[in-house]
Amino acid sequence: MQTLIFAIYALVACSAAIAVVVSQNVVRMAFWLIIALGSVAGLFFLLNADFVGATQLLIYVGGTVVLLIFGVMLTASGPMLTIKSAPGEVVLGGLAGLAVLGMLVYATLGVDWSANRAKLASKQSVAETQSFRSPEEGQSVRKLGSALLGVRFDKDLNTDRKSLSTGYLLPFEIISVHLLVVLVGASYLARTKRRRAGMVAAETAAG
Amino acid sequence: MTPQLAARTLEEYLSRWDKLGPTGAMIVAAIVHTTLVGLFFGLPAFAFIWAERKVSGRIQDRLGPTRTGGRFGWLQSLADGIKLVSKEDLVPKAADAMLFRVAPYIVVVAAFAAFMVIPFSDGWTSQALEVGLFLGLAILSLEVLGIIFAGYSSGSKWSLFGGMREAAQMVSYEVPLGITAVIPAIAAGSLNLNEIANMQSGWFWNWFFFHDPFTCIAFLVFFTVTLASNKRAPFDLAEAESELVGGFHTEYSGMRWSFFFLAEYAAMFFVSMLGILLFMGGWWTGIAPIDQAVADTLGGYPLRVLGFLVLMVKSGILVTVQIWVRWTLPRLRIDQVMTTCLKYLVPISCFLFLGATIWPFALLKLTGQPSLLPTEPIGARVARSADPLGTSPQPPRRSPVRASAQEGGE
Numbered sequence: 001m002q003t004l005i006f007a008i009y010a011l012v013a014c015s016a017a018i019a020v021v022v023s024q025n026v027v028r029m030a031f032w033l034i035i036a037l038g039s040v041a042g043l044f045f046l047l048n049a050d051f052v053g054a055t056q057l058l059i060y061v062g063g064t065v066v067l068l069i070f071g072v073m074l075t076a077s078g079p080m081l082t083i084k085s086a087p088g089e090v091v092l093g094g095l096a097g098l099a100v101l102g103m104l105v106y107a108t109l110g111v112d113w114s115a116n117r118a119k120l121a122s123k124q125s126v127a128e129t130q131s132f133r134s135p136e137e138g139q140s141v142r143k144l145g146s147a148l149l150g151v152r153f154d155k156d157l158n159t160d161r162k163s164l165s166t167g168y169l170l171p172f173e174i175i176s177v178h179l180l181v182v183l184v185g186a187s188y189l190a191r192t193k194r195r196r197a198g199m200v201a202a203e204t205a206a207g
Numbered sequence: 208m209t210p211q212l213a214a215r216t217l218e219e220y221l222s223r224w225d226k227l228g229p230t231g232a233m234i235v236a237a238i239v240h241t242t243l244v245g246l247f248f249g250l251p252a253f254a255f256i257w258a259e260r261k262v263s264g265r266i267q268d269r270l271g272p273t274r275t276g277g278r279f280g281w282l283q284s285l286a287d288g289i290k291l292v293s294k295e296d297l298v299p300k301a302a303d304a305m306l307f308r309v310a311p312y313i314v315v316v317a318a319f320a321a322f323m324v325i326p327f328s329d330g331w332t333s334q335a336l337e338v339g340l341f342l343g344l345a346i347l348s349l350e351v352l353g354i355i356f357a358g359y360s361s362g363s364k365w366s367l368f369g370g371m372r373e374a375a376q377m378v379s380y381e382v383p384l385g386i387t388a389v390i391p392a393i394a395a396g397s398l399n400l401n402e403i404a405n406m407q408s409g410w411f412w413n414w415f416f417f418h419d420p421f422t423c424i425a426f427l428v429f430f431t432v433t434l435a436s437n438k439r440a441p442f443d444l445a446e447a448e449s450e451l452v453g454g455f456h457t458e459y460s461g462m463r464w465s466f467f468f469l470a471e472y473a474a475m476f477f478v479s480m481l482g483i484l485l486f487m488g489g490w491w492t493g494i495a496p497i498d499q500a501v502a503d504t505l506g507g508y509p510l511r512v513l514g515f516l517v518l519m520v521k522s523g524i525l526v527t528v529q530i531w532v533r534w535t536l537p538r539l540r541i542d543q544v545m546t547t548c549l550k551y552l553v554p555i556s557c558f559l560f561l562g563a564t565i566w567p568f569a570l571l572k573l574t575g576q577p578s579l580l581p582t583e584p585i586g587a588r589v590a591r592s593a594d595p596l597g598t599s600p601q602p603p604r605r606s607p608v609r610a611s612a613q614e615g616g617e
Contacts, residue, residue: 001230027359031306034313034352054342062348062381069355070374073367141337141398 006046013039026072030065037061051141148172240333247327248319251526252472256284259472259530266534287465294461301362302458310360311459311466313353318470321346321477326401328490328514339400340392343481344385347436350474351377354438357467358455369454372444372541379548380435380442386556387429390422390563391415391485400481404489406588411493413588416486419570421563426486428556430525433478435548437471440533444541479525480518487521490514 016036020029037060044053085093150167217239221232257272260283264271276282298304323346324339326332336342351373358370394415395403407414415422435442446454453459456467483489491514492498501510539547570576 001233025303027303027356028306031309031356050336050338050342054338054345058341058345058348061352062345066351066355066374066378069352069359070371070378073355073359073371073374141341 002046006043009039009042009046012036013043027069030069030072033068034061034065037065049140051144244319244322244333247322247476248315248473249469251476252469253284253288255472255475255526255530256287256468257281258527259533262527262530263534266531291461291465296463297458297460299362299458303360303362306356306360307458308463310353310357311463311470313356314350314470315353315466317346317349317353318473318477321474324400325477325480326404326484326489327518328511329405330401331511331515332401335399335401337397337399340388340398340403340481340485343400343477344381344388347474347477348377348381350470353470354455354467357459361455361458363458365451365453365457366455369444369446369451369457373438373455375541376438376442376444376544376548377436379545380432380552383428383548383552383556384432384436386553386560387425387432388481388485390425390556390560391418393560393563394418394422400484404484404491407488408491408498408588409495411488414486414488414493416488419563419566421559421566422486425556425559425563426482428552428559429482429486430528432548432552432556433482434529434532435544437474437478437529439471439475439529441536441539442544443533443538444544475526475529476522479522479529482525483518483521490518492517 013036016032016039019032020036023029023032037056041053041056041061044050044056148167148169150169218232218236221227221235227235257280261271261279272280272283274280275286298307321343323334324332324336324343326335326339332339354373354377355370358366358368358373361367391403392398395406397403397406403415411417416426417423434440438444438446444454446456451457456464459467490511498510498513501513
């Protein structure tokens, strides 16, 4: 049953991804991208990675695609923007895609899955979270949050020292502040350019 | 010994039935959950469209619907529905037909799927996820995509303007919405909506609205932001009929048009329930002896039915306030909408966020007690949040909880 649902989601994700490449209208591409990313989120939920699935929905489907469509609507010159690619580009893109596919297939076949499963099963967790469902069914958010704060459920990070480790919170915060700086800088650059253009236009009008 | 619930989940209960087997139990449970959530998508919309007509009528010194279905015109929504189904489904020539047809379904799916994570009473939820709050907000943010597609694909300038405004408005109002929704999650130390609501059991001063002054203001900001993210007046710029004819739904007719409205009313109900669960005690009456008496005399199941009714009444009141605000306040201009969000609501919610984080420590340092009101300490509430009144059945297939399982939240 699980395999069947997985197959349905995987099929939808793959065919929508192909449709993104095949379709020529930019906004239709965005629509197919939503379907593809949403089905990938469904796959995450099916694999008990509910936090990753929700993040996928919020950031990729809810955030990135909206910005993409927004950009298209702001920049499009005609009512229905289409993209046609030259045959050479198709060949080059196909080659790049095949190279990535080959790498992924090679990496997937290289993993010893049964040994990994045995290793996961033998790993004893330090503490279990309390929830409505049994601990083996997802519920990853508490573990993730604790790991950010330096407490791991599956292993002790600092057995020799008495203090807790800082976890992943500090790097995470540094990245987020960095992104904020980038955003402020981008909006500053965009605004100054527009103001300068406005001043030039005013000068030419006056002159 | 009071009667106990038979099982923790429907699937578990059904799988005891030999003829079904585990797969059959899963399928039947999924169908039942989907049907119930589907009813939640449809029935509140049915009721609130009628309420909207009636309340707006009264506010404007009219009667509203009076004839359909007897005394108060309570069948008016059904009559509207029949009219809309029988209308012709038009697609303009200039439209991108595929996207035009598909856009209402995206909106409906987003509004419908958001109910998946809502607990309707203690443990009555179709997906008891620890990321419940996060996932609910994520799904709700998908609704904007359908609106943008509708605006873009209509091939009409009015619709395009509506879609643009909607995109700008929704993307910016998501920021204060996320921050204010996180504030009670900080107080509770959990993203699980069921746990957050259970921590507010007992007297009403245990509700997070009364937790500290910051959560109190956060609720008001949350309510304002949900008005905007549902494109309700005074923020209904996407469909401002005096400027944009009908905004993003100018070109829609019949059933596809009504899908947008069903989704809007369902989303109104969803955010109201979310606000009640986060700030206003969820399904608890707020008067501790009532809950305790029901739990002691009648048992777990009637307690949950009572909680369900309480949650419905509270959310209904909040939806009524939304309707009331819509018919009282004039519409803002689009630049005023953006200013309200980016220059006022975002800084206010950031300040509230910081304040709600610092408040417990500062109060503990200054006065030596964690709260100004006679609330129970959060730690005591966390300890019983899984099962506040002792009416849940025991988890059947779980290794006994070890002493180290307590994570020391506070």
